[in-house]
Amino acid sequence: MTIVEPILTFFFYAIVAIAAQNAIFTRALGVSRLVKIVDDGSVELFKFGALLTAVQLISSLLSFFAGRALPYKAAFLPLVLVLCSAIAFFIVLLVLVLPKKRALAKDYLSLLPMATFNCSILGTLLLTSTGGYTLLQSMGFSLGSALGYVLAVVLVNEGQRKIQNRGVPATFRGLPITLLYIGVLALAIYGFSGHTPAI
Amino acid sequence: MTQENSKYLAENIDRLMRRDRIFLNNPVFMQGLGLAPIVVAATTLHNALVLGLGVLLLLTPTRLLAAMVCRGRWPRFRGVAYALTAAVVYIGVWFAENALFGVGMQTVGLYLPLLVVEPIILKRYERAQPERLGTAVRKGLVTTFGFLLALLLIAALRELLGAGTLLGYVVTNHPLLPMAQLVSGGFIFVGVLAAAWRWMRNVIKRIVSMEANLK
Numbered sequence: 001m002t003i004v005e006p007i008l009t010f011f012f013y014a015i016v017a018i019a020a021q022n023a024i025f026t027r028a029l030g031v032s033r034l035v036k037i038v039d040d041g042s043v044e045l046f047k048f049g050a051l052l053t054a055v056q057l058i059s060s061l062l063s064f065f066a067g068r069a070l071p072y073k074a075a076f077l078p079l080v081l082v083l084c085s086a087i088a089f090f091i092v093l094l095v096l097v098l099p100k101k102r103a104l105a106k107d108y109l110s111l112l113p114m115a116t117f118n119c120s121i122l123g124t125l126l127l128t129s130t131g132g133y134t135l136l137q138s139m140g141f142s143l144g145s146a147l148g149y150v151l152a153v154v155l156v157n158e159g160q161r162k163i164q165n166r167g168v169p170a171t172f173r174g175l176p177i178t179l180l181y182i183g184v185l186a187l188a189i190y191g192f193s194g195h196t197p198a199i
Numbered sequence: 200m201t202q203e204n205s206k207y208l209a210e211n212i213d214r215l216m217r218r219d220r221i222f223l224n225n226p227v228f229m230q231g232l233g234l235a236p237i238v239v240a241a242t243t244l245h246n247a248l249v250l251g252l253g254v255l256l257l258l259t260p261t262r263l264l265a266a267m268v269c270r271g272r273w274p275r276f277r278g279v280a281y282a283l284t285a286a287v288v289y290i291g292v293w294f295a296e297n298a299l300f301g302v303g304m305q306t307v308g309l310y311l312p313l314l315v316v317e318p319i320i321l322k323r324y325e326r327a328q329p330e331r332l333g334t335a336v337r338k339g340l341v342t343t344f345g346f347l348l349a350l351l352l353i354a355a356l357r358e359l360l361g362a363g364t365l366l367g368y369v370v371t372n373h374p375l376l377p378m379a380q381l382v383s384g385g386f387i388f389v390g391v392l393a394a395a396w397r398w399m400r401n402v403i404k405r406i407v408s409m410e411a412n413l414k
Contacts, residue, residue, distance in 0.1 A: 028238040028382060032318040035231040075293035078312040079286040086279050113278030113324065119235050122316045126309040169394075171401065175231045176394035183386030190383050198308070 010140035013133075017144025020193040023120045024152035025186040027197065030120035034149075035178055037114075038157050045157065047108055049150035051092065051115035053143070056124060058088035060142035063125045064135055081125045082117075089116040120149045156182060209411030212404055220341045223403070226319055227349035227389075228396035233319035237353055238385035240310040244366045247354030249300055249307050251347050253314050256292045258346075259339030261285040261320055266335040269324075277324040285315045319346055357388060 023029040037043045062084040070080065092112060096105045115121075124145040128138040156178065163177045172180070190196065208215070216223040226232040236250050265284045269277050289312065296304045296311065304311060314320060319342065323330060330338075358364055361379035363371040378384035 026382060028235045028385070029313075030235070031238065032232050032234045035234065036318070039231075074312075075290045075297075078289050078315045079283075082282050082286040082315060086283060089279060109275070117278050117282045117316045117321055117324075119313055119316055123235075123309060123313055126312055130309070171394045171398040172390075174397075175229075176390045176397065179231075179234075179386050179390030179393065183383045183390060186383035186386055187381075190381060196382060 006136050009134075010136050013137045013140030014144035014147070017124075017141045018148040018151065020189070021145075021197050022148040022152060022189060023123065023145050024149060024156075024182065025189040026193070027123060029123035030118045030149060031182065033114065033118055033120075034153050034156060034182075035175060037153055038160055038178060039174065043111065043114075044107070045150065045153060048111050048115055049146075049153070051108060051111055052118065052121070052149060053146040054092050054095075055085065055088045055112075055116045056121055056142045056146040057139065058091055059084040059121060059125060060128060060138055061135075062087055063129055064133075064138050067129050077126070077129065078122070081122055081129065084125065085116055085121055089113070092116075120145065152182075152185075155185065205407070205411040209408045212407050216400065216404070220338070221345040221348060223400055224345075225349055225396060226342050226345045227353075228393040229400075231393075232322060233317055233346050233350075234389065235313060235317065236307070236310040237350060238389055239382050240307040241350055241354040241357065242361065242380050242385070243306075243358045243364075244351070244354050245303065246307050247350050249296060249304050250310065250314070251350055252296060252299065253292055253311050254319070254346055254350075255343055256295055257285060257288055257314055258320055258343045259336060260288050262323060262330070262335045262339040263332060264288065265324070266330040266332055270329050274327060278321070281321045281324040282316055285320050289315050353389060353392065356392075357385070 017023070021027070024031055024034060037045075037048070059081070063081055066080050066084055089112060093109070096108050096112075099105070124142055128141055133141060159181050160178070163181050164173060168177055218224070220226060224230065227234070227237060233254070240246050240250060261281065261284050264287075265277075265281045268280045268284060273280075293311075323335075355365065357379040358366075359370060360376040361374055361384070362377075363369060363374035376384070379388050
């Protein structure tokens with residue numbers, strides 16, 4: 001029971017963050033970046049998702065301990081959390097550079113700033129640090145939030161094939177139709193969860 | 200308008216439109232920047248004022264300071280420099296917001312501190328060339344005003360249609376579109392406005408080229 005309970009807590013928070021509190025569909029965290037990624041079409045989603053998840057987990061761990069060690073005012077909270085993200089950025093950078101596989105590292109390095117300085121990362125850190133989450137809850141929520149963000153990017157990217165066709169009026173093509181599509185998906189999530197989560 | 204002016208406008212309309220970051224190349228409706236706070240938190244004019252002041256105090260100083268810091272050294276770490284600069288500037292912004300709005304600033308929740316990594320503040324780090332200080336100030340101010348225009352317009356319409364009020368004062372007891380207050384409604388609302396904005400831009404472009412052809 002003592003082992004099962006923390007595992008269940010971890011997965012419960014992860015699943016909640018993927019579905020009912022999806023970063024994009026319920027809080028629009030990182031939606032500007034998503035629109036750009038989908039519009040660009042050249043970003044490799046698997047690599048971007050792997051980097052985002054790694055940075056999210058490391059920065060979440062760091063911010064949890066930073067929050068315990070340093071009691072700070074709300075004005076300094078973003079600075080502390082951005083510092084945690086920056087440290088996570090350098091840790092991931094080191095991991096990528098150390099194996100000396102230049103071609104592979106180059107691909108990932110171009111995506112790393114985009115994955116690190118993202119509203120989804122900082123938004124999740126703000127939610128877990130101000131919501132009084134435990135370490136397990138915080139890690140579970142962060143994992144779910146990163147996976148939920150990647151899932152949303154994949155969903156919208158796949159949807160582009162259907163919505164960017166000639167049947168769509170010219171003025172709606174591009175950003176407007178993408179936002180309408182995300183809005184319809186967000187409405188479905190709202191219908192599923194039945195409420196708008198607190199901001 | 201003289202024939203020369205019309206021809207110049209018609210020939211350079213795309214370039215001129217790209218440069219106009221307030222109306223014709225609005226950062227929100229045309230470039231999709233700053234969408235998170237607009238879609239979720241810009242449901243009332245009060246929230247828009249809180250967010251607008253945040254962007255006004257954050258965008259240009261961040262861009263200016265980051266342009267000073269990133270002068271050719273360590274180009275790979277421009278993103279880190281921009282984000283940390285914005286987070287430092289945010290400390291002053293928080294105290295200004297607190298002095299002006301008090302607890303009222305909490306109505307926008309996490310979307311005020313989130314501005315620190317919003318692409319509208321940080322987007323410039325993606326370009327490799329260092330930015331001149333004068334350009335940073337000019338473009339920072341113009342982008343800020345473009346964002347404020349979209350923010351206030353969307354917030355006023357969503358408050359009026361979604362809640363039937365304006366700045367908290369009751370306009371109608373029967374709001375026309377309560378869904379405008381939801382996140383999903385925000386996406387749809389901004390999407391429709393972005394389409395309308397593009398339509399107006401296309402109309403202007405057509406008028407300019409028609410005038411040049413007539414003369």
